[in-house]
Amino acid sequence: MINKQSNIYTVIYIIVLVVVVGSALAMTALSLKEKQQANEDNDRRKQILASVNITPDPTQISADFEKYITSQLVVNANGDSIGDNAFDVSVQKQLKNELSKRQLPLFICTLDGSKKYIIPLYGAGLWGPIWGYIALDSDGSTVYGAYFDHQGETPGLGAEITTEKFRGQFAGKELFKGDEFFPVTVVKQGQKPQDNSDYVYGISGGTITSKGVAAMLDECLKPYQAYLNKLSSNGR
């Protein structure tokens, strides 16, 4: 009979257990990785389409994405095109780069003959990351639609940024006032921002998440100013 209280038994036991559990986890993760990646990509495609108010059928996501997103573009802070594979650019990683070195992904969607420009967003909420997509009309200034999502905001409070009630407020807001650039800001119900930028109302009880959305819009949209300015002057 082995002495189950001996140190050697304990050490060997825990090593064997950890190896068994560890390899079980590694196997599960490896064997499911492809499926998870495919789900993730499809989910991103769905979110991008959601910003222009298209809800694809779950089996049709890839096909609809190809159909509506007619081209992809990567631009730099000067507004020049530097690539065309926007889907593989991680906004999260690019945000860590200096502004001049940042790659700025952009999806161009053709809807009823007119072009919409979809810009991915990434920022921080209260408990974790928040992200989204904002779609602009072909003048590069008017917001056509917006989509937000989060990892772990409080249900019923911060998590409400995903609702139609919050997202719907963005449509029709202007990013350019004359030649000045103001990303849409988020304020408390009944208040107004100090500058004259367009604004939407935040979520009561979800103040930090709402502020996170405002900061995210500011941070992520400003680098596109040069590119959007070109679009604006083309349109005018």
Added chain:
Amino acid sequence: MADKVSNKSVIFNPFSKNNPVIVQILGICSVLAVTAKLEPAIVMGLSVIAVLAFANVIISFIRNTIPTNIRIIVQLVVVAGLVVIVNQLLLAYAYDVSKQLSVFIGLIITNCILMGRLEAFAMANRPWPSFLDGIGNGVGYAIILVIVGFFRELLGSGTLLGYQVVPQWCYEHGYVNNGLMILPPMALIVVACIIWVHRSLNKDLQE
């Protein structure tokens, strides 16, 4: 030892007389966290049932080999492993559900009911009663979660499972959703109300 209590009482006792949440007061933290809406409460309940049943069985199988001084660590490793596997499976086969639950699945690891059942039951019983015990306690937990989630979503948002149930004319006549219901303190108060009702119905539980 295992034959002392019948399998039937092992599975049905935790529903009411020995409910993990309202009698043993375990797992309160997650009841506060996931019950603002009904749907995450239901999925969380199901996940806990699955993890608890399997963890109970695994621990019960290896119970005679576990060195006593590291038994808590062994239990934690098994539970954590199971929870990660459940999360991975959800990510691969039920992506939308997994997105909704996000951090809550990970929170199962910290649920005191799991440690409580593994330590108190699975360490001393054979696999089959342990499995029943896991199911019973999981269901007992899920019932409370669903009741609390029901009242909090109904009174806090006027919806159930996301569908509007409080009719529009109520709002037109001045009815307002109770925003306090969405905040964690109200979960505690709802749980307390359930305990109150439960104790008044079961005189033998009164202290």
